[in-house]
């Protein structure tokens with residue numbers, strides 16, 4: 001890796017969807033080894049930022065690097081270092097979950113016998129053994145979340161980028177994922193996570209970044225950010241939505 005201290009570096013990033021400015025001069029860094037929670041209300045720009053960092057979206061101005069590799073001109077090098085757990089599941093419908101993982105490993109040049117072993121390890125780790133030879137549509141939504149994690153981890157990436165990995169998970173699965181992420185971070189992996197659960201950010205992360213309307217509102221150590229009362233307005237925009245309703 002070219003720059004071992006900075007996992008993600010974003011400088012003056014602006015992104016438009018046609019005339020709509022989704023990211024407005026976004027700049028921040030994620031240190032290597034950090035557990036970074038990226039928070040913000042619906043539509044704030046979290047997934048768009050992730051899409052830019054992982055090379056899935058283009059952008060108009062700025063510079064984005066992953067461990068020192070430019071995500072556009074050095075795309076293969078930067079992408080290889082990232083494990084991406086997307087917000088929505090997007091799997092090939094014709095493959096079994098084991099095949100899906102082996103194919104994914106192939107994109108990163110992992111030899112088939114290594115990929116098969118690693119796929120089996122992850123399938124076991126995330127308690128999907130019973131579904132090993134099923135297609136993904138035969139999985140429940142919590143199982144699909146686990147499969148997304150397996151796919152993100154198949155090539156042993158340096159940084160895991162997780163877009164709401166525990167949304168819709170039951171408590172047991174949430175705790176399984178939390179434990180696993182904490183363990184990965186302890187082993188030295190950098191983790192970048194978006195979530196709407198404050199409890200999740202509070203429990204797991206070291207650093208918090210907050211985005212709203214495409215602009216960075218705050219980046220700082222967890223403790224400082226959580227004590228900042230002025231940020232409550234970002235999360236409490238929808239107040240009193242049922243005003244006047246009859247709840248008898």
Ligand SMILES: Nc1ncnc2c1ncn2[C@@H]1O[C@H](COP(=O)(O)OP(=O)(O)OP(=O)(O)O)[C@@H](O)[C@H]1O
Pocket residue numbers: 017020022040041042043044045046047048049087
């Ligand atoms: N492909 C697209 N075309 C046009 N507009 C888009 C597209 N993707 C996202 N947007 C817009 O960009 C803004 C940021 O969306 P984004 O998905 O990044 O939000 P988010 O912070 O991930 O929200 P959520 O918490 O709901 O997942 C929103 O206003 C959204 O409607």
Ligand SMILES: [Mg+2]
Pocket residue numbers: 046047048087163
């Ligand atoms: Mg999103």
